[in-house]
């Protein structure tokens with residue numbers, strides 16, 4: 001096997017939303033940047049498609065919004081809850097500016113768009129099918145790059161700074177020895193698709209019931225469905241005949257049960273192990289972790305992509321100017337990224353933990369039963385637009401919004 005050496009100013013490991021956005025921002029700002037992505041392309045299983053206003057704002061600041069609008073997508077202005085006695089709008093983007101909707105767009109198209117934007121910049125280098133396998137250190141223990149492997153063998157990438165964006169299973173995080181604070185989650189999620197007919201309801205919504213909950217994302221020609229199950233029960237569930245699963249979900253659908261026949265094998269049902277965790281410290285000399293690698297989020301609110309993008313923007317703003325110069329990189333800058341992004345991460349995780357403990361855990365503890373009736377207080381509150389704006393603002397626009405200050409040069 002060959003062993004080759006490359007040198008770059010900044011090596012980003014992971015071509016997900018955090019890594020690709022950071023790569024584009026740094027390259028646009030004139031930094032020599034190398035992004036490693038272990039897969040051959042971005043086309044993977046469903047892994048989150050909600051593009052919130054905070055991300056739309058970043059795309060707009062980068063001049064990429066028009067290109068994003070060309071991706072097949074669905075715009076949602078309201079998120080509904082479906083109760084036994086009717087539907088209720090719980091999140092409402094109408095009246096919010098500058099974006100009064102959230103977009104549902106395939107993540108692989110979004111990442112392709114970022115890759116294309118990166119390729120326009122001379123300093124951007126994207127290595128697909130290249131997997132980082134280990135951190136490299138100097139005698140003082142400072143991270144100096146990564147070892148990786150691609151189709152041609154072993155590769156060493158020497159870098160002044162390594163940024164780990166390799167997601168919730170981050171191998172660099174495991175190797176760094178940084179301490180993780182993990183918070184339990186009462187649920188896991190089974191994801192599957194159902195065909196959508198023109199006569200179907202037109203919204204995206206959640207349907208809470210005794211012992212279970214179904215979330216249905218309207219993707220125009222299909223429904224992307226999330227069925228919540230008790231933590232750790234996924235494998236047992238998948239040992240049952242598929243019909244057991246179909247029968248559990250069917251009563252929560254807003255249309256005939258036979259549509260579940262479209263789920264024709266357990267292969268079509270993907271398990272997401274929900275977890276909430278975060279690093280106590282996001283950096284070491286020569287190394288920074290952002291996105292899911294620094295903090296895995298619950299799917300509540302669909303914030304994972306958007307928080308990862310906000311981390312990337314903050315990182316580029318805070319580190320970009322120093323990375324653009326030739327001198328030795330100053331590690332004292334790294335805590336600033338963590339300081340900036342710690343609060344938004346904590347606040348959203350806190351809200352997710354409260355929702356999980358106070359609402360979802362209680363639901364899933366019951367035996368499977370009917371849709372819940374509308375809570376009277378919720379019915380009353382949901383009449384007010386300001387109340388429906390709260391989730392739209394908190395999840396959609398986020399806490400401490402980041403604006404592109406480094407990397408908006410095209």
Ligand SMILES: Cc1cc2nc3c(=O)[nH]c(=O)nc-3n(C[C@H](O)[C@H](O)[C@H](O)COP(=O)(O)OP(=O)(O)OC[C@H]3O[C@@H](n4cnc5c(N)ncnc54)[C@H](O)[C@@H]3O)c2cc1C
Nearest residue numbers: 014016017018038047048131132167291292302303304305
């Ligand atoms: C089934 C599912 C549904 C979800 N639903 C939503 C949703 O509706 N809305 C939402 O906002 N979020 C959702 N999420 C979460 C969201 O996808 C993540 O929070 C978000 O993608 C995090 O971005 P990231 O760039 O930090 O990490 P990731 O998206 O995980 O990207 C990490 C990248 O690193 C690559 N990689 C990993 N290890 C290496 C290595 N050693 N070398 C090179 N490359 C490597 C991976 O292939 C991947 O491309 C969902 C996640 C899943 C799994």
